[in-house]
Amino acid sequence: MARRFRGFLPVVVDVETGGFNPATDALLEIAAVLIDMSPAGEIKRGETYRFHVTPFAGSNIEPAALAVNGIVPDHPLRPAIDERDALQRIFREVRRAVRESGCTRAVLVGHNAFFDLNFLNAAVARAEVKRNPFHPFSSFDTATLAGVAFGQTVLARAVQCAGIEWDPSSAHSAAYDAERTADLFCRICNEFRPLYERALSTGIADAPADSADAEGNSGRDRTGFGE
Numbered sequence: 001m002a003r004r005f006r007g008f009l010p011v012v013v014d015v016e017t018g019g020f021n022p023a024t025d026a027l028l029e030i031a032a033v034l035i036d037m038s039p040a041g042e043i044k045r046g047e048t049y050r051f052h053v054t055p056f057a058g059s060n061i062e063p064a065a066l067a068v069n070g071i072v073p074d075h076p077l078r079p080a081i082d083e084r085d086a087l088q089r090i091f092r093e094v095r096r097a098v099r100e101s102g103c104t105r106a107v108l109v110g111h112n113a114f115f116d117l118n119f120l121n122a123a124v125a126r127a128e129v130k131r132n133p134f135h136p137f138s139s140f141d142t143a144t145l146a147g148v149a150f151g152q153t154v155l156a157r158a159v160q161c162a163g164i165e166w167d168p169s170s171a172h173s174a175a176y177d178a179e180r181t182a183d184l185f186c187r188i189c190n191e192f193r194p195l196y197e198r199a200l201s202t203g204i205a206d207a208p209a210d211s212a213d214a215e216g217n218s219g220r221d222r223t224g225f226g227e
Helices: 063-069 083-101 113-127 142-150 155-161 174-191 193-202
Strands: 008-017 027-037 043-053 105-110 134-141
Touching (some): 008 083, 008 113, 008 134, 008 174, 027 083, 027 113, 083 105, 083 113, 105 174, 113 134, 142 155, 155 174, 174 193
Parallel strands (some): 008 105, 105 134
Antiparallel strands (some): 008 027, 027 043
């Protein structure tokens, strides 16, 4: 796994929120799905970690957002925890997975990943959580990958085109959407495996990150993930 993505461990993240603005709208639910690799080199879905989140003080919650995700924030049986606790629990598992895989950092995988990464980063800053294992701005976007692989950018359609079961009644749950996104990501990675192996045969893809960029690649950021 450490070699497959240049030392980065893909982790699928999905959030359910009270709107579209990460600075003002509540984070209501977060799920993270680890990505594993079989002994044969196939990418596969790993463990899922999912938490209901208590809206932060003063946060905005749009009724239209709740109509989509079906969340009742103040339901007495909703087992919500605060943002800091939820993030720390997820980050603890992600850091463990990064260590065990021999990777150096996690990279967020999401469907329209920009949205999930922005909400994650906003919550990290708001809760003053340290030791965030995720790259701060790079991500793998399955909307883009599915558009290339299947000609579909909507998650439900892309998943079905990939031959994966889709249950509309379970959609817009952070855990369900994250797991289907993980399945989609794994399917695309495995389908494109011959291209990766062809790149390995050149010796460039298997080279250490610094040596691959040694000849003046000014576009590489200091964390080793290209801008």
